[in-house]
Amino acid sequence: MQTDSYLESSMITIIQTFHKYSGQKYKLKKAELKQLINNEMNHFIMENDTLDELFADLDQNKDLEIDFKEFIALIAMVTSACHELFTLK
């Protein structure tokens, strides 16, 4: 069987990174999201005092945890912002 493409490997890395911080409950508490951002996205998101706001925005169903669908929305948002930087004239 052919191996996964770089794109497919990237999607798996996103899932594995989420699991690294969520554990088997597959949800991130605010402290876990903060750790993930600080350790894994510190070039793309600066630590600042807006984590509360970001968390509230992501937590669409207001259960005070970030599930995978909510997390992937963050990844999509950040990747789109990066793409815009890449394509600025």
Place this chain on the structure above:
Amino acid sequence: MQTDSYLESSMITIIQTFHKYSGQKYKLKKAELKQLINNEMNHFIMENDTLDELFADLDQNKDLEIDFKEFIALIAMVTSACHELFTLK
């Protein structure tokens, strides 16, 4: 400077894969999306006769091209579906 994390590298891979098929216009025509799916996502999306339907779903602004925001929505959808498979009991 510290190197990018695996998660950050994954986000960059997603952008680079999009550019590989979009070229400098930063939009995918239907034939380009088809090539990208066949070459880079063939373990995750099967080629079938629903490309027309998928394209119409993704093309939110109906300009007959997929821009990066529309593409990242596809990646989010496919990654979420994968995550559900991973976490099925």
